[in-house]
Amino acid sequence: MSELKRLNTVTLDYTKCKGCVTCMKRCPTEAIRVRDGKASVMYEKCIGCGECVRLCPQHAKITSYDKFDVVNDPKYKYKIVMPAPSFYGQFNNLTDVNYVLDGLKRLGFDEVFEVGRGAELNTLATRILLNKENLPKPVISTACPAVLELIYARFANLKEHLLKVLPPVDITAKLAREKARKRGYKDEEIGVFFISPCPAKVYAIKSGMGVKKPYIDGVLSSGEVYMKLLPVMKLINSPENLSKMGVTGLQWASSGGEAAAAMRGKYLAADGIENCIHILESVENGTLNEIEFIELNACTGGCVGGVLNVENPFVAKARIRNLRVRFPQIANSLADTGKPADYYLTEKEDDENFAPSxxxxxxxxxxxxxxxxxxxxxxxxxxxxxxxxxxxxxxxxxxxxxxxxxxxxxxxxxx
Amino acid sequence: MAECVHLEYRVDGNNFVSAGTATESVKSFLKNMGVDPKDVRRVAIAMYEGEINMVIHANGGYAYADIYVDKCIITLVDTGKGIADIELAMQPGYSTASDEVRALGFGAGMGLPNMKKYADECIIESEVGKGTKVTLVTNFS
Known part of the structure; x- marks a missing residue:
């Protein structure tokens, strides 16, 4: 597990690290040591939050993700790309998300499937769950993998509070892969690629968190895809209409979007890893009993704050807000997909993830x-x-x- | 004598920002020790109520945790105004907290009842004008 984490979260550029203690002092789980003048990560303690990447004055932390070349593997006969809602916030003067989606197709993908669609389906499945009365409240969202790992490592108490709905990215990939199979492609011929805002998602997906077998073949970096996409988007005059998402899915990009969509009123949304820890402590102390749903995002601002993004989280958030006017409130429904309710639920028990004592x-x-x-x-x-x-x-x-x-x-x- | 880890904390009065840090520290210790999460939570809820009580009513005090392999004893000692009628204070909903404190979301009158509910033993000794000592014993399953 530790080795998988080393390969799929952060590593160190030894030539750049000066052995200062910035990352070590500010790591929220005390997972970093400076030994022999260089920082090293104790991967069994790392939750992949990305704080050290953000803070390093030497930019010596290397985030792990799949280089874009994985897409060109000839074994893939049908390639699907899935942009996270936060991805749209990276572009200046974007008036229509279809420029991004059309651009992605021109980069060599056969299909674009927005993660915002999975987000909307997650919201709908969550609403159904929250209406069941026997659920221990507050229910805690499991969409942010860094927060989930934090809970596994330090808040075993809150196990019963975890929302048992698959994160949007997994719902999206599950549906997209199934659709491609219906088109006649074999499982191994289908390539499903996620454009991720953060390294925590890279690890969560590679380790198959919450699912029986990963639905995703590659996790691309928001920043790298952005650089490839810019010149392509410039060539588009009138983009193909590919977006099938509403405001509900779009607003998952920033903190509070998920909670506001899931329920009226009695929710709380916190972002920034230290704030998340604080809220989890409060739930444990039994002081947040009036709250029914809690959304936590490790990054400041939510997914727009992910370290694989190029844009400042607040700028990205403002852009996404401006894009809202062009969207319907919600564009997906459980009836449309025709799947039973348990299709959207986590596929395996998470007991093994809780820190062994x-x-x-x-x-x-x-x-x-x-x-x-x-x-x-x-x-x-x-x-x-x-x-x-x-x-x-x-x-x-x-x-x-x-x-x-x-x-x-x-x-x-x-x- | 059984081996014991003794932890000590000063709790500042009327400081709602730092309130709860003693509880969090004890909680973290118990978690690292591998105490059953349900027991950790019982200790946390009872101790947190006691810690908050010292912040609200007693202008602070001291929190001590004596942790053994099979139990933990939390002692909260203050030199505040004391509790005149402990039986009355134990009734759910009874509170002498000020409106300001209630506005912060505290003072619902559940402090002492929760301590009694979650700890295996809850001993309250108090003298008006001198102070209060609360002892909370939690046995680990």
Whole structure:
């Protein structure tokens, strides 16, 4: 799992990393250490939120995604591309999303299938679920994979609160792939590609989170596709009418869109990973009982804030708002797809994802040792030792990530 | 004597921004220890109510957590105005919180009832004018 995560979230450009402690200090899950003058990620703790990518002053963090060339693999006889709603916010002076969709077809895809369609179907399926009374409230959205991983790692308590509806991207891919099969293509001849705003989605899709088998063959970067698309879009005079999405799907691009679509009133939407942690703590403390639905996005602004995008999240959000006037309220319905309600639900139990814990006695004795060691340290979290906090340093020593004779540099200096 | 981890926190009075940080720290410890999520939640809810009570009514105080392998004892000690009638204070909905505090969403009168409900043992000792000591014992399943 850790290796899969290393390959599909972030890696380091060693030539650029200067060993400053910016990423280490600000990683929300304390997953980064600076060892031998270079940052390194403890992938078992990483939730793929992208904060380190955003913050690195040297731009030394390399995000993982599939290079556009994967699309040209000759084994694909029918290629489908799926732009995220946030993708439309990347373009300046865009008056009609069909320029983007038509442009994508001209890049060599046989079909475009907007993720906003899956978003609308997710919304409709969610509304049905929320009306069932026996659901533990508040229900927490599972669309943001970084938030989902955060919950797996630190909020096992909230397991029953997770929304059991597939994220829009998976619903979209499931439908698109099925449609292509009906056209007579074999499964292995169909290429399904998602234009992602963030590396968290890359890992979620590659690891098959929530689905039995991934429906998606490649996860492309919003930024890379944008660069390829610009010159092509300039050539389009009147674009083919390809969009089949409404405001409901479009507004998923930014924070609050999903929640506002899912229910009236009693919802809450928070964005930015620290804010998300705060809200989850509150749910655990039992202080958010009046709320029925919670949407959380790890990135500031929601998906428009993803680190694979090119545009500032607030600019992208404003553009998307301006595009709204051209859309119907909703353009998809459960009746149109003709699928039963459980078609849209997560396909497997998520138990395995919750962080495994040591047996309690062992964990207790280790934490006791951490606590005893912590008392001897300066408790100023200076980061000089290469761990983000004095407590993290103790944990590294006790859990064997550092040699047992490792010494705090501050104490060393005072000798 | 059984091994025990002792954690100490100062809780600031009338500071609603920092309120809950002691609870969050204890919660994080219990999670790392592999305590059943249901028990962690019971500790969290009861302790959070107690912590908030000290913030609202007692101008702060101290929170202590004594964590054993099979249980945790939370002690909340303040030198505030004390509780005149503990039995009355235990009734759901009874509250002496100010309108300002209620406007912040606190003071619903569920503090003490929730502590009793979620902890296995809840001992409240209080003297008017001197302060209050709340002891919450949670046994782990």
């Amino acid at each position: 040591l047996d309690r006695a062992t964990a207790f004795s280790k934490l006791l040792a951490v606590q005893e060691m912590y008392k001897t340290l300066p408790q100023i979290d200076c980061g000089l030792c290469g761990a983000p906090s004095c407590r993290a340093f103790c944990e590294d020593v006790v859990f064997g990530n550092l040699p047992s004779d490792a010494v705090c540099p501050q104490l060393e200096r005072k000798k």
